[in-house]
Amino acid sequence: MAYDAEDTRRRIFAAATAEFAEYGLAGARVGRIATAARANKQAIYLYYGSKEQLFAAVLRAKLEEVRVSISFDPDAVAESVGQLFDWYQEHPELIRLLLWEALEASGEPDESERERRAGFRAKAHHLVAGGVARHLPEDARVRAAQDLLFTFMGLIAWNFAVPKMCRMMLDEETDRAALARRRATVVDVARRLAAPQDTR
Known part of the structure; x- marks a missing residue:
């Protein structure tokens, strides 16, 4: 052969x-x-x-995999967050890889970091173009969208970084039950955070 x-x-x-x-x-x-x-x-x-x-x-490919699988829809941010939560639940290895990178990688920026930074920048601009943070002055919108994205990532990732703590803190018998609760909460919080602000 x-x-x-x-x-x-x-x-x-x-x-x-x-x-x-x-x-x-x-x-x-x-x-x-x-x-x-x-x-x-x-x-x-x-x-x-x-x-x-x-x-x-490996890390670059896994990040690219999630990038092409899930896109943040400015008109349906909470639904996009729910899809991302589901993706991480099906692919827990990415959280572990990111945690290992944080623990072991040098602090010096490399080509991979520059690529990833550009990808996150594009996501933030996409959200701004879709109307996210439109209540803010133009020069503050991208920063607000970046903060929003990072907040969403933290809301999602922590569930998979510490599943045992999640199960114990929520007083659930299984990881599955705890994650089902967390998904509903994360999506609800994302909906509230992304909702248009009343500027009156």
Whole structure:
């Protein structure tokens, strides 16, 4: 059977995603990734260069996946937040990857950060163009939309960053019950935060 480079890359990527989500960058082992991917370590270094570059590629791809899956609709912000909540519930590995990045990555901006910053900037401008924060002076609208986006991300992400605390604090028996409550609350809060302000 002929060697399928693309299939090997996919297997490496899937194995690396699981490994990094579980162990972070420092704790991940290229040997374990290679074993799980049924590939050799040389293929990993050939395709990705280093463990750090592989981690960056995995994180970039997961962020791109959520970006193309969910867009913030200025006319239905709360519904968009609900969809994003659902996406994170189906893909808990992204929160873990972001937490590991926060714990382990250097503070120096890199190319990935510049790309992500541009993506967030575009989302904020999209919301402003759709009328979000129109009660504010023009020069304050983008900043308000950025703050709103970050607030939404915090409302969503914390549920998946600390699921045990979520379950205990809400006094629910299961994660599923706690997350169902949290989703309803997060969507309601998003609706209130995004509602047009009465300036009279």
